[in-house]
Amino acid sequence: MRDVAIIGVGQTKVGEHWDISLxxxxxxxxxxxxxxxxxxxxxxxxxxxxxxxxxxxxxHLGALVADFAGLRxxxxxxxxxxxxxxxxxxxxxxxxxASGMADIVVVVGVEKMTDADGPDTIAALAMATDADHEAxxxxxxxxxxxxxxxxxxxxxxxxxxxxxxxAVNAHRNGANNPYAMFQFPVKAERFTTAPMICDPINLLDxxxxxxxxAAVVLAPTDVARTLSAAPVRVVASAVGSDTVAVHDRRDPxxxxxxxxxxxxxxxxxxxxxxxxxLFELHGAFGIMAALSLEAAGFADRGQGLRLALEKxxxxxxxxxxxxxxxxxxxGDPVGATGVYQIVEVVQQLRGLAGANQVQDARIxxxxxxxxxxxxxxxxxxxxxx
Amino acid sequence: MSIPRNxxxxxxxxRLEGEICEKCGAKIFPARDVCPECERPAQTPFAFSGxxxxxxxxxxxxxxxxxxxxAPYTVALVQLDEGPMVTAQLTDVDAERVSxxxxxxxxxxxxxxxxxxxxxxxxYKFRPAIARAV
Numbered sequence: 190m191r192d193v194a195i196i197g198v199g200q201t202k203v204g205e206h207w208d209i210s211l212x213x214x215x216x217x218x219x220x221x222x223x224x225x226x227x228x229x230x231x232x233x234x235x236x237x238x239x240x241x242x243x244x245x246x247x248x249h250l251g252a253l254v255a256d257f258a259g260l261r262x263x264x265x266x267x268x269x270x271x272x273x274x275x276x277x278x279x280x281x282x283x284x285x286x287a288s289g290m291a292d293i294v295v296v297v298g299v300e301k302m303t304d305a306d307g308p309d310t311i312a313a314l315a316m317a318t319d320a321d322h323e324a325x326x327x328x329x330x331x332x333x334x335x336x337x338x339x340x341x342x343x344x345x346x347x348x349x350x351x352x353x354x355x356a357v358n359a360h361r362n363g364a365n366n367p368y369a370m371f372q373f374p375v376k377a378e379r380f381t382t383a384p385m386i387c388d389p390i391n392l393l394d395x396x397x398x399x400x401x402x403a404a405v406v407l408a409p410t411d412v413a414r415t416l417s418a419a420p421v422r423v424v425a426s427a428v429g430s431d432t433v434a435v436h437d438r439r440d441p442x443x444x445x446x447x448x449x450x451x452x453x454x455x456x457x458x459x460x461x462x463x464x465x466x467l468f469e470l471h472g473a474f475g476i477m478a479a480l481s482l483e484a485a486g487f488a489d490r491g492q493g494l495r496l497a498l499e500k501x502x503x504x505x506x507x508x509x510x511x512x513x514x515x516x517x518x519x520g521d522p523v524g525a526t527g528v529y530q531i532v533e534v535v536q537q538l539r540g541l542a543g544a545n546q547v548q549d550a551r552i553x554x555x556x557x558x559x560x561x562x563x564x565x566x567x568x569x570x571x572x573x574x
Numbered sequence: 575m576s577i578p579r580n581x582x583x584x585x586x587x588x589r590l591e592g593e594i595c596e597k598c599g600a601k602i603f604p605a606r607d608v609c610p611e612c613e614r615p616a617q618t619p620f621a622f623s624g625x626x627x628x629x630x631x632x633x634x635x636x637x638x639x640x641x642x643x644x645a646p647y648t649v650a651l652v653q654l655d656e657g658p659m660v661t662a663q664l665t666d667v668d669a670e671r672v673s674x675x676x677x678x679x680x681x682x683x684x685x686x687x688x689x690x691x692x693x694x695x696x697x698y699k700f701r702p703a704i705a706r707a708v
Contacts, residue, residue, distance in 0.1 A: 307636070308637065308638055308639040308640075308642060309639050311636060311637065311638040311639070312638035312639040312640065315638050319661075321583060321604070322604050322660075322661060323661050324638065325685070325695075325697070326649065326661055326662050326663055326685060326697070327634060327637060327638065327640075327641040327644065327647060327649060327663055327685070328634070328649050328661060329634065329636065329637065329638050331636070332632050332634050332649055335632035336629075336630040336631065336632050336649070336650070336651050336661075337630070339630045339631060339632060339674070340629060340630035340651075340674070343630070343674050384635075385633075385635050386635055386636050387632045387633065387634045387635065387636065388632055388633050388635070389632070390632075432610075434661065435651065435661070436651055436658070436659035436660055436661045437610065437659075441629075441630075441651070441659075
């Protein structure tokens with residue numbers, strides 16, 4: 190296999206883009222990434238997306254975006270793994286480059302959520318759960334996470350207020366990211382008074398419904414050195430899976446899929462948790478952030494939230510997470526999120542993260558989760574040279 | 575939900591029927607035909623008692639399409655006495671009286687009102703267990 194590098198990144202601002210269509214969002218990110226990489230052609234395009242069929246009536250995104258972007262004729266298709274679709278598309282791209290089946294690959298994650306109204310969007314997101322045995326009983330994806338959060342509080346004795354640490358951190362970082370949906374801080378004391386969605390998950394503990402697109406360009410590392418001044422090497426790309434329905438899990442409070450995914454990624458990269466300078470985890474809700482920190486080996490079972498409360502998760506702390514706002518403040522355009530995470534890790538490793546720069550960042554990890562832990566895709570990136 | 579799709583699940587929806595693995599004895603709900611414990615075929619029907627206790631719960635204030643008329647409603651993970659866990663709505667109880675560990679039992683209730691095909695979907699929900707004289 191060939192080593193794979195990222196030679197260009199691009200993103201749109203995340204938000205409620207009433208004036209921009211799905212294809213235009215994808216185009217904007219794709220063009221930014223190709224310009225950053227200095228390429229005008231590609232061998233293949235992989236589009237990560239979860240909800241285009243359900244919310245905008247448009248599938249077949251590979252050919253659609255390729256043609257729209259002036260790349261008519263190239264290999265192109267959509268990759269879907271619920272909210273893990275973005276990283277799944279990236280992994281598909283990495284496989285194509287590593288195998289030698291393609292040299293220059295563009296990966297775009299895109300989601301357009303605001304063309305549908307609230308209950309339809311909630312139902313669409315619930316497609317990430319078990320349709321016959323969770324969604325059919327009226328559960329949303331938020332409700333499934335709320336069940337995990339309540340049990341976590343019960344087993345380990347945390348208060349509701351404790352979970353505010355994740356939202357406060359995300360918003361503090363989002364405030365300095367011009368591409369974030371929410372560019373303002375929130376106060377910890379406001380956390381417990383926010384409107385309830387599915388208790389105990391409230392509005393300030395939940396990633397927003399939004400639109401956005403992000404893109405990266407991949408190349409073999411030897412080619413990357415000639416094309417890019419600051420290529421970033423993909424040193425691990427790994428997937429773990431678990432049951433879609435939470436009630437079928439071995440232990441609902443352990444993300445087995447994330448344990449498998451990170452263990453495989455650490456093995457590929459030859460690193461461990463101590464080597465990771467920043468971790469863009471899938472904090473769609475605070476409970477997911479806590480469970481992800483545990484599954485990735487940063488904290489013991491039940492101690493993920495304690496780690497955040499006592500040792501910190503900010504830019505200057507041991508394990509910076511959501512360094513550009515994360516899913517909560519940058520926003521979570523579901524099928525695009527996994528690619529946004531990669532774009533942000535690349536910004537950090539290039540030293541271009543501005544006020545949110547993690548000092549001397551050399552190795553960064555991104556983890557994109559489908560549903561509440563059924564598909565977990567981990568990438569580890571390393572600065573080259 | 576389409577009529578045949580609901581009809582296919584009638585045994586589990588109305589009787590809480592799952593499966594038992596004849597190789598390792600694992601009791602399985604919902605039915606899946608391959609034992610999740612020993613990964614061998616398991617297709618022998620097994621009807622659960624419907625008794626269990628609450629592992630976790632949440633009250634849904636923002637429901638998905640098709641459930642708006644019931645909101646707010648409380649959903650739960652129920653640990654069945656026989657072992658498996660099941661996801662369902664709670665019924666016949668106020669949300670503030672629900673707690674982790676509360677004994678519950680399965681009842682049949684309306685899960686969704688008729689859609690454009692007119693079919694009302696019935697299925698299992700759980701209510702606080704009613705104490706019986708021994």
